Amino acid sequence: GENVEQHPSTLSVQEGDSAVIKCTYSDSASNYFPWYKQELGKRPQLIIDIRSNVGEKKDQRIAVTLNKTAKHFSLHITETQPEDSAVYFCAASRSGQAGTALIFGKGTTLSVSS
């Protein structure tokens, strides 16, 4: 089955710096790669996603890149702000006719200090 590895487990940056989180996956049939942000005691919230037919996607300060050959994808946050502090999870899914079932990485705790 699918296995997702995520690094680093913790990341501390200064406000305004960039943050990069990297994930690798094992199942070449996975075709959907979302990133979730989870604040303490709350549900995971989708922040950006990318499908396997796209190499890069950007939404304001957040971007995701996908390298299908190497089976890895990355989250890039620019101009970080204290409110970006949270746990971030990458996930992979073989999304299709039965919907989406996600295999998650172990998470990255991002701390942005002002």
Next chain:
Amino acid sequence: DAGVTQSPTHLIKTRGQQVTLRCSPISGHKSVSWYQQVLGQGPQFIFQYYEKEERGRGNFPDRFSARQFPNYSSELNVNALLLGDSALYLCASSLVGGRTEAFFGQGTRLTVV
């Protein structure tokens, strides 16, 4: 539109007991998946259901079971509870065949004592 709703929000059970958790998907979503999130870890996939049939299963023991009803709501059952079953149980729903975002409910916090 209401989002994914789960009940109850919190639950305390004793070792050996059985528990049933409930999930109502977003209207129009026919696919439901369940996840277990132990404190400090990422959510772990338990089950996926679509059209009342199990379409995927994670690496969980047979004590875990689920079902989906004609209205696409779902229940997760856990028998013979262990202390290690204490976790946040998340339900997510999604459309099929097209846009594939999974929307999560607020979760059920299960504590086994």
